[in-house]
Amino acid sequence: MPAIEAIVIGCSTGGPGALALLLGALDQRLQTSVIVCSHTASNSHLLCDVLAQHSTLPVIEACEREPIRGGMIQVAPPDYHLLVERGRRFALSVDEPVGFSRPSIDVLFASAAEVYGNGLIAVILTGANADGAAGLACVRRAGGLAIVQQPDDAAAAAMPRAALELAGADHCVALDEMGPLINRLCMT
Template identity: 60%
Template structure:
């Protein structure tokens, strides 16, 4: 397996709690860029602060033309699609919603897959719609690794189940097992 360069994570309903669990259990030595797309309302503009208190890695909200940083959690801002460009800078888009969502997990995952290909890990967590399934499929098509939270473990089962139905997964695990797996994959101890 190629050493991962980035981890893209998508979630929706129940996602804040899931992200707090996952980000809090990552190894502080990780040098991979972490990109997070969590469906949220404008009222959740404190999400970066909430996650920052739990995460072992710094959490920042991505802005237009900001370079992707190693060892940092980049959060898709509310109301904008987050894309990764080939020069490893972020682009924000106010294009129409995808799967009723902006930011869309599919948009982020597909752009990240084109940039990192087999060096990308995609993670789908709890959520109430099918956003992320097509993006996870694209990650797998380009040689990346797909991890899906077990639907039986998710607060909302629709998103992980849709991802499994469309893309399948290299790993399907309960939430508490996902961060340890990421640590092993990224730090080379698998």
């Protein structure tokens, strides 16, 4: 299996609680880049502060042209699409919402798939819409791994269900199993 360079995580309804649990379970020695896109944050500084209370890794807001860094959590700012560029830097876009969402999980996942290919893990958590399903399909086509929260374990099952129906998954697990799974995949 190729080395995992980056992890992209998408969530919506119920996302902050799910992120807190998942990020809190990641090994503090993890050197993989972790990029989060959440629809529920109108203030990413507040979301970063909340997640930092639970995460074993530093949590910051992703900024335009900033390098993607390993060993930390970088969160998409509100009202911008977050994209990964070939030079492993972030780009922000104010293009129209995709599936009524900006930031769009699909946009982040598709751009990350182009850059990282089989060195990418994409994670779909709880949410009440279908954003992330098409992006997850892009990740799988590029050889990346797909991890989806079990729909019956999610606060809102629509997002993981849509992802499973459109893209399938390499792993479909309960939220409390995700952190240990990611640690095993990235640190072995």
